[in-house]
Amino acid sequence: MGKPLRHPVMPERLKNSAIQILLVINAVIMLFPLGLMVLSSFKSNAEIFDSPFALPATLDFSNLLRVWQDTEFLQYLGNSMIITGASVMAILVTGTLAAYALARYRFRFSNAIFLFFLAGLMVPLKLAVIPLFIELDTLGLLDTRLGLVLVYVAMGLPSAVFILTGFLRSLPGELEESARIEGASEARILWQIMLPLARPALVIAAIQNAVPIWNDFFFPLIFITTDSRKTLPQGLTVFMGEYNTDWGVLFAGLTLAALPITLVYIVLSRHFIAGMTAGAVK
């Protein structure tokens, strides 16, 4: 006589349908606010307040045009692109150089230096914002994009060095050795042999840093005061204050602010997920 099953087994198909339904509900909850944001950016105030759930009556681009033309949106967007681009480039270049030294050469203090980089991973740099503020002021870099970039590079280097060192260590040594025997310079080995091989790790390090820098609000809030140097998230707070009664324009501003990274995410979603969870997933 077999023991009766404690849990009556639901037919697999029924259970999977139930799970699928829950996933769809979850997807609706995730997408509804964003859908509402996009649709409302085509609506007038009256439409938003009277029929919040309805599709816009007409495809009216005037809200979006107003954000585009009457605000500093393009300036903020440009600043964010310059700051994020410069920071990520600098992180990748300096990070790759350091990681290459740590991964492919044996030298005194290499472990200590690696640990020094690792220690940077543990520190929330927000907590050092006061000394950073004073330091940037002393250097004459307060309220400049360069100052912000330097802080971001310092913030991103530990994780980039960690990822790249791990990856470069895993590469086989034969290619490098044979190039060395043939008389290639160390710099050429790094540039022509190792760098192309390291591309997957570079993509991960780039995304892991680009997304938080692009989205950051804390450091610009404290370091940047001149309107023409503000980043997109920071500019958004200015804009939301100025247009606070015109809801169509507010939703249009949010939509335009969300658009660039959303588009890139849709194209590169797999890399984004891998990059942003790298370090947490191992």
Add this chain to the structure above:
Amino acid sequence: MTTRAARRWRQGAWITLLLAPALIILAGFVTLPLLAALRYAFYAFDGLAPAGFVGTANFETILFEAPYAAWTMRALGHNAIVFVSLMLFQNGLAYLVAFALLKTLPGHRLHQVIVFLPVVLSAVIVGFLWKLMLHPLFGVINAALALLGIAPHPWLGDENTALGAIILTNAWHWLGFPALIFLAGMQRIGAETLEAARLDGAGDWVLLRHIIWPLVAPATTIVFTLTFIGSFNWFELPYVMAGLTGSPGGATDVLGLYAYRLAFGSATAGLQDFGRGSAMAVLMFLFLAMVSAVALKFLRRREMEL
């Protein structure tokens, strides 16, 4: 022909060249500021410049003097509420979403992309969007509740619901992150283990509770640690949704906002005072470091035991 010594010197120079840029930036913009924060915490400030050693006075002010002590404890309490709620609600839900995604039902890739979509957006966008949605008069949340016959409520304007509303917004924003960390942990378990448990008659609940839960312990450790650090550094979402003073009436004030006010000054925390601000930062750093260290030790041991 180069001598051995010359070759060694050249290699040393090459390695130094490789390391120098990263080391200089890290030392200049992480190590130095951190050490400076430690020093500034013991100084009185005159504007941007330290104006005299004051011993532990800044710490005493924050921790023991009225009204600062009460503000500090209130903010700390709110951070603790945020952490516990996010662990239970956001991460609990994420665990279930991960399990649902593990089934690889049709469309599971699309579901992954969707649940992770808010994660890539700035907290500023998410905060403003939800603030509009939660608006007492024109917000879509109250409009939806009206359809169900529920009276409108000023979610962000009521002391009892404001913090909860911001926590919910945070859960919507970040759900995909722990979900995909849990999913990666579950995928590492391997189909054979799960199949074997199923053949032994384990239902979904038994599987989740007794097979998967112990085996995703490393993922849980990471989610716990990241949620902890994130909760106690919480700044952007409450700043956007409730303002620098944690309105209404400080009901959403957290350490991040409070530390900012201490350092840069505001109507409710006195004038700009980098000494007190630094002392607050040092206390937060010590608190985070100590709790993380203890929790990590405990969680690592748990990973071994489970």
